[in-house]
Amino acid sequence: MPLSAPPVDSARGSALYQEVLEFYARQMRSLDEGRVTEWAATFTEDGVFSAQAHPRPQEGREAIRQGAAEAVRRLAERGVRRRHWLGMLDVTRHGDGSLTARSYAQVIDTPIGGQAAVELSCTCEDLLVREGDRLLVRHRRVDRDDLPRP
Amino acid sequence: MPLSAPPVDSARGSALYQEVLEFYARQMRSLDEGRVTEWAATFTEDGVFSAQAHPRPQEGREAIRQGAAEAVRRLAERGVRRRHWLGMLDVTRHGDGSLTARSYAQVIDTPIGGQAAVELSCTCEDLLVREGDRLLVRHRRVDRDDLPRP
């Protein structure tokens, strides 16, 4: 992978890069605002969400929806507002039209009436595919920076 | 609102999205570096800046300038450098050419000689309009994550 995409590639990729940025903005906000069915719909029907924080990968939209609903419930019980920030995005296009999107992620927690803080720093690697005119996550892997890596 | 803008829309919107990103970079830096007249000039003459931290909305450039000058003065007295980060941007275009820009915001404070920390996590919703070749904020609403919502 070149350190910097050539200009012609960059020109073609500009709209795509922006589309991925906006996809993440909407996807993460749906989770952070507790719209878990909308969140699950940003994965493919057979989407997989793998994270060290999960005892096992969430496989399929229903498992992903249930996992999010459980996380939203726990945060509400603790009176915490959570924001997922993705940044430092790097997008690689594959021959079949799918994308690998690598990013950094910050989880910012704010207790209602309390002090905001960085809760977690992670890396995120997604395989994105297009269905109709929408991008969807087929596979997501999140690695927390506080946990040892195999 | 679709979860992911269609490609054609995304292609048309790419330059606009980048323009909004760069607008925010310049706007926030003007505030963070204490150039409050330049900051106020990024709002329309009748611009409104509404935030829970404000006892009432700041209405019009002069009120926005005065509010910023007061905030800059207080931070200087405390010896604190403040940085406003906007991220997770989602832009919606309206038929009249105006834009709704929704984003997350982090306020990072660093006392001179001290430790940086996340001071606040917020959401920001702007109505942006074009005057000549410039984007301006006609209405801004900032909601802090640490405060209860009505």
Added chain:
Amino acid sequence: MPLSAPPVDSARGSALYQEVLEFYARQMRSLDEGRVTEWAATFTEDGVFSAQAHPRPQEGREAIRQGAAEAVRRLAERGVRRRHWLGMLDVTRHGDGSLTARSYAQVIDTPIGGQAAVELSCTCEDLLVREGDRLLVRHRRVDRDDLPRP
């Protein structure tokens, strides 16, 4: 410098802006993952990296590589994962094709087994040049928000 680039300029600049975003994503990840030769190769052969945290500017790729290797070693000894986030990017093009890229930077540290936190807030100003199809840093200046400015 206008507060907001005119639309025609913005349209021409969109691919470039995205290219700079992606350049930073890859550059910073190479440093954060300890690939210091790859990191040094994102500077020109005569590149200069100036930061208050350095006793003197790092001049040339070899000095930049050595400086990074030393920083990576110290972090590993302390069991800390470091992430550099750049954001709030503002790009200005010059007549000779070079770019000034101004950004905010966050350094997020996570001790393995410990709690992530914002370690530093900084500003970054780069002079970027193109060699072949790649962007490279000819000069970087990083200013920490916790240190007094001259």
